[in-house]
Amino acid sequence: MQKVGRNDPCPCGSGKKYKKCCLANSWSPPGREESIKSRLLEDILAFVKKNLRHTVADAYDYFWDDFDPEEYLDPPTFDLANINMWEWFIHDWRPDEGDKTLIELYMEGTGTLGPEERDLLHRMNDAVISLYEVQDVFPGQGMVLKDLLLGGEHHVREKTATSSLRQWDILATRLIRLDGGIVMSGGIYPYPIEDKKAIIDHLKGSFRNYRKNFPEATMRDFLKRNGDLFNYYWYENIREPFMPVLITSSGEPVVFCKAFFDCVDRQAVSAGLGKMHELEEVEEGVFRWLDEYKEDGSATILGTVRIKDGSLELECNSVERLERGKTLLLDTFDGLITHRADTLQDPSQALKDLPEILREETREDPDTGVSQELEQEFYELLMRRYYENWLNEKIPVLEGRTPLEAVKRPWGKKKVAELLKSIENSEEHRKRRGEPWFDASWLWERLGLER
Numbered sequence: 018m019q020k021v022g023r024n025d026p027c028p029c030g031s032g033k034k035y036k037k038c039c040l041a042n043s044w045s046p047p048g049r050e051e052s053i054k055s056r057l058l059e060d061i062l063a064f065v066k067k068n069l070r071h072t073v074a075d076a077y078d079y080f081w082d083d084f085d086p087e088e089y090l091d092p093p094t095f096d097l098a099n100i101n102m103w104e105w106f107i108h109d110w111r112p113d114e115g116d117k118t119l120i121e122l123y124m125e126g127t128g129t130l131g132p133e134e135r136d137l138l139h140r141m142n143d144a145v146i147s148l149y150e151v152q153d154v155f156p157g158q159g160m161v162l163k164d165l166l167l168g169g170e171h172h173v174r175e176k177t178a179t180s181s182l183r184q185w186d187i188l189a190t191r192l193i194r195l196d197g198g199i200v201m202s203g204g205i206y207p208y209p210i211e212d213k214k215a216i217i218d219h220l221k222g223s224f225r226n227y228r229k230n231f232p233e234a235t236m237r238d239f240l241k242r243n244g245d246l247f248n249y250y251w252y253e254n255i256r257e258p259f260m261p262v263l264i265t266s267s268g269e270p271v272v273f274c275k276a277f278f279d280c281v282d283r284q285a286v287s288a289g290l291g292k293m294h295e296l297e298e299v300e301e302g303v304f305r306w307l308d309e310y311k312e313d314g315s316a317t318i319l320g321t322v323r324i325k326d327g328s329l330e331l332e333c334n335s336v337e338r339l340e341r342g343k344t345l346l347l348d349t350f351d352g353l354i355t356h357r358a359d360t361l362q363d364p365s366q367a368l369k370d371l372p373e374i375l376r377e378e379t380r381e382d383p384d385t386g387v388s389q390e391l392e393q394e395f396y397e398l399l400m401r402r403y404y405e406n407w408l409n410e411k412i413p414v415l416e417g418r419t420p421l422e423a424v425k426r427p428w429g430k431k432k433v434a435e436l437l438k439s440i441e442n443s444e445e446h447r448k449r450r451g452e453p454w455f456d457a458s459w460l461w462e463r464l465g466l467e468r
Contacts, residue, residue, distance in 0.1 A: 048196035053137055061107055064123045072112035080105060080245055084252045097205075101248060104204035108141060108191065109244045118142055137195075144193045144202060145240040146247050148216060150438075151186040154179050162192070165217060166236055174198045178205060183445040185438040187213045189247035206251040210442045213435075216250050271403075273362045274339040278329040278346065278354040286353050287324055293349065296322060306331075306342060315421070318406045322346070329354055334403070336361065396453030404440075404460060412436075424464045434466055 027033050065073070086098050107119055117125075120142040124135065149162040152170060159174045160182060171192055178201070182188070189206040192199050208216065223246070224239045231238070280286045290296055296304040302324050308317040320333035320342050331346060333339040339359065346354065408420050415423040415432055423429030440457045448454035461468050 050133075050137060050195040051200070053134060054141070054193075054195060057134060057138060057141075058107065060127075061119060061123045062103075064126065065119060068126065069112050069119070069122070072110070073106075075112070076106050076110045077102065079110075080248060081252075082249070084256065086252070089252070089255050098252075101204040101206065101251075104191065104202055105146070105244055105248070108144065108202065109146075109241065140193055141202070144191050145237055146189050146191045146204070146206075146244040147240060148187065148189050148213075148220070148247070150213070151182050151184055151188070154182055154184060156180065162190075165213070166220065166240065171199050174200050181449075182207075183442060183449065185210060185442040185445075187216075189251075191244075206247045208250060208254060210439045212250070212254065219250075220246065269335040269337045271334050272336055274333045274336055275360045276331040276339055276343050276346075277357045277359070278331075279357050280324070280327050280329055281353050281355065283324070283327055286329060286350055289350060289353070290322065290324060295345065306333075306345075315409050315419070317410050317419075328357075334406075393453045397455055400455035400457075404457065408460075408463065420464055424466060430466060433464060437461060437464070437466065437468075 025034070080102050086095055090098055109118060111118055112122070120138055124130065124138055130138070145167075147167055148165045149171075150165055152161040152163050154160045156179045157176055158179065159172060159176075160179055161170055162173050163170050165187075173192060187208045187210050189208070191202040191204060193202050194200075223243065224234075224236055227239050227243070228234055287302070290304055291298060293304075296306055298304050304322040305318055306320040306322055308319050310316045319338050320331055322342075323330045323332070329346070331339065331342045333342055343356065347356065411417050411419055412423070414436070415429060418429065420433050420436070424433050437457065437460055440460070444454045444457055458468070
């Protein structure tokens with residue numbers, strides 16, 4: 018039977034895509050082979066204890082190198098790391114600088130194995146750790162993983178991991194076919210989505226170097242010999258965590274900035290704002306400050322100017338833009354306005370301060386839950402405004418083009434899709450943690466891209 022793709026019409030004839038219809042019902046339950054595998058793993062470890070006990074310390078030192086898991090990992094994470102180590106040890110470690118894995122040595126040293134057991138051991142031994150991107154998650158049942166190194170998509174039967182994984186997550190794991198389905202062998206290495214390109218580039222570079230000594234080697238051969246690299250990428254991110262930074266189209270860090278001015282002559286200032294070609298009035302007393310217009314008629318929004326009573330306010334998303342805007346206003350209204358003060362706040366601190374700000378504004382008891390609703394509403398408004406501007410901002414990673422410009426080119430579609438995956442993935446994890454989150458799915462449609 019031909020394999021049905023996630024975006025193909027569902028075979029049931031509903032007219033829906035397969036992923037929106039019957040895919041969630043396609044997972045096969047665990048069975049006999051999974052029970053045999055569990056018993057074989059126990060037997061292999063007993064074989065090691067009896068014949069190769071000395072190799073465990075060598076494998077441990079090789080796997081962790083200069084990283085001390087007891088120093089950096091809390092007890093639950095340390096337990097998971099131990100599972101990863103033993104899973105790699107059984108499948109990939111070659112004792113005493115030999116050429117055979119523990120599974121192969123076990124098969125040679127055990128003469129009582131039946132055909133079913135040997136077939137399963139061969140499958141276990143052939144399986145390699147690879148890098149995957151989560152395409153879909155079906156809680157309590159399984160997920161669809163895309164192999165970023167070897168190609169192909171796999172419907173994986175998995176229960177526990179589906180509670181924490183989200184669409185577009187990046188992870189390394191080993192997949193094995195059991196009982197007519199595909200399962201994870203036990204080890205799993207999650208990575209920040211921002212590390213995807215760096216990991217792929219490093220692995221491909223290492224593979225090219227590997228082929229200088231082994232010209233006939235395939236990527237699968239390389240991964241079988243170098244599965245410990247995935248642990249290295251994992252613990253290096255723990256030792257030096259990735260810190261995401263929002264940047265403007267001109268490469269400056271995003272900072273929420275405001276400049277406040279007193280108006281000496283409010284009527285003259287209000288009239289002058291309406292005559293400035295850099296400003297566009299969006300409602301009474303509120304103006305958008307725009308960069309130079311491009312050929313297609315669009316322009317980057319640099320900030321917002323508001324005039325109310327006897328004061329003028331400039332709001333921008335970077336310190337550099339704020340200083341540029343202050344100079345523009347002070348030069349234009351020389352003698353008509355005086356600068357009073359500035360406020361600066363980075364996005365992460367703004368979110369931390371939200372609950373207290375909202376409680377002050379609403380004067381509600383924090384236990385009523387009202388502040389949480391307002392916090393969510395504020396975050397949605399904030400992020401909607403940010404990404405409406407982002408669509409027309411020049412992005413360095415897009416070679417200085419805006420997302421709307423980049424999607425007109427094949428290479429740009431791919432890069433913009435990766436940016437959208439990162440945005441959605443980050444918001445999904447915020448949602449899982451119970452934090453304010455933003456539904457960014459509309460960006461795909463706005464940019465004409467298929468998810």
